[in-house]
Amino acid sequence: MKKILIFTDSLGLPRAYPEVTLFEETWPELFRRNYPQLELHKVCLGGATTKEILGQIDYHKLFNPDLVIVQVGIVDCAPRFLTRKELLFMRLLPFSKYILKSLNNKNVKRIRGVTYTSKKQFKSNIEKINKSFDCKVVFIGILPASFHYENQLPGVIKNITDYNHLLSQYEFLDTNGFPQEGIMSDYHHLNPLGNQILFESLKTKLNILYPQLNYNSE
Secondary structure (H helix, E strand, O other), X not given: OOEEEEEEOHHHOOEOOOOOEOHHHOHHHHHHHHOOOOEEEEEEXXXXXXXXXXXXXXXXXXXXXXXXXXXXOHHHHOOEOOOHXXXXXXXXXXXXXXXXXXXXXXXXXXXXXXXXXXXXXXXXXXXXXXXXOOOEEEEEOOOOOOHHHHHHOOOHHHHHHHHHHHHOOOOEEOOOOOOHHHEOOOOOOEOHHHXXXXXXXXHHHHHHHOHHHOOOOO
């Protein structure tokens, strides 16, 4: 039996807000249900950056997968009003709740232009993830941002383009044309339709790239 190891951030998890995606509607579970002839192990970490995914690899590489699929990047590249270190420091201050609330707006994000992961560090993390396995690693592209998302997070469209360029230097599933109707009203998470679309796109790519793994569902 062939083995697939999946790493994702919250995009691989069920969700109750702002719309509902059930557990069985998530794309990793669609894989499990449609391909019982494959052994699947998934690691889904809500809010994960490439750093958190990288920190899990030594545990889960012992699964000895034949193929690894990674969906990560939006948490790394989304424009922020503070870095993670700054955020931790600010939370130690008196009245931090009110200070953070006043800073957390699109104008500050536009001016500061910071991310949780720099492009240099993102590139390094992706390379380390790729080199951690003896098998193929497929990176799923960060979903495209709508203009509504850009209005909420100024700079997110450019960041997604830049970070996807770094991902595309490895085995890559291009999501550039992903339909917005497959994305929830938070402009980020997958709804049931989006999970189905991603599953079908990934299935098509894997059937072409790795026919020896027999991805034809039974």
